[in-house]
Amino acid sequence: MLRNKTIVLGVSGGIAAYKAAAICSKLAQAGADVRVIMTESATRFIAPLTFQTLSRHDVIVDTFDEKDASVVSHIDLADRADLVVVAPATANIIGKMAHGLADDMLSTTLLATTAPVLVAPAMNVHMYAHPAVQANMETLARRGVLFVEPGTGQLACGYVGKGRLEEPEQIVEAIHRFFMEKGQLRGKKVLVTAGGTVERIDPVRYLTNDSSGKMGYAIAEAARSMGAEVTLVTGKASLPVPEGVKAIHVESAQNMLEAVLERFPDSDIVIKAAAVADYRPAERAMQKIKKNEQEMTLTLVKNEDILQTIGRMKKHQYLVGFAAETERIDEYAMGKLLKKNCDLLVANDVTQEGAGFGTDTNVVRLYDKNGLVKSLPIMTKQGVARELLTLIAERTTKGEGTN
């Protein structure tokens, strides 16, 4: 699993730095190419020579200690990494990461890398619970940084509580899991819809909804990082298209229907996170409508239900619908799943704090034809996307999804 993988191991300055030697050793034994970067303070707890011996590579501490004139080392390492692991991560390095500071080799590399980052915090219980540290970690989690939470127990400072670096075996296990999940959708073509549709009334006015696209974009990004070939059919959303994802921009439900139908036969997994308008104006005025009358009646006609249409057509495809509900969640979710012939349905109760439209987090329940499969706690939309895709990957590997 780790053969030919370059893992940059960042060691920051806490007493748990000695445990990073075991992480380094286990990763190197598993075949990874481990490159260690230490902060100046980490070198006070454990000698660079330990990591040099275990990784069989020079350990970098000083940004300006450029040993190879043909490359700029922090950029070279940042580019080469398949994964950057920071263990132990002190409150200080977490703060620097959250605020984009780059004043040493480790923080500079972390800012320069586009590789996924996994952070294993370790610090005093009160430092860990401090709102500033918690806010910094939330910021990083929203950006997709992965965490191995610290354990609870006797801390080096004498306190008992949460803050102890997770055991090296658990951290290495999380790294294995990361690479395993990364390839779980290799060879699969995933079609995702996101954002809200725009139904024009006249050249300057339209009907739409509050969808920001965050949920669908997070799914597209996670599917890409799990190895899938991803097409994102996106309505209104002001987000950058995730790297490596092919985006088709559409406006109305009708445009979205056409884009989905064109790509559906060739897709393996279809995930419909978009908020599609159920109705559109019966007529679209070619000129701006003038305000002559006291009242104006807008006649709406029903849009075709895209999910239901492809639900009827599906052959080998694994079909996942979403449902934004405000009441009787289980009942409505199951109703939609069966009516639209979905394999899975993701329901969000949009009345809940931190769930639904526009938020960075979501609270979802996943259903299949037999009922509730999983109820997830509040988590970032990136976290929801990973949980959802892991379940889909497990189920499609077992051959589910065929009619």
Ligand code: PMT
């Ligand atoms: O974009 P965000 O701000 O991150 O918000 C995320 C979200 C709340 C939009 C998302 O989590 C969500 O719930 N998406 C579905 C919203 C919705 O329109 O639900 P619905 O119950 O109206 O539709 C059920 C399903 O049918 C959806 O998969 C929808 O894409 C699909 N549908 C609906 C109408 C239609 N004409 N065609 C469809 O395909």
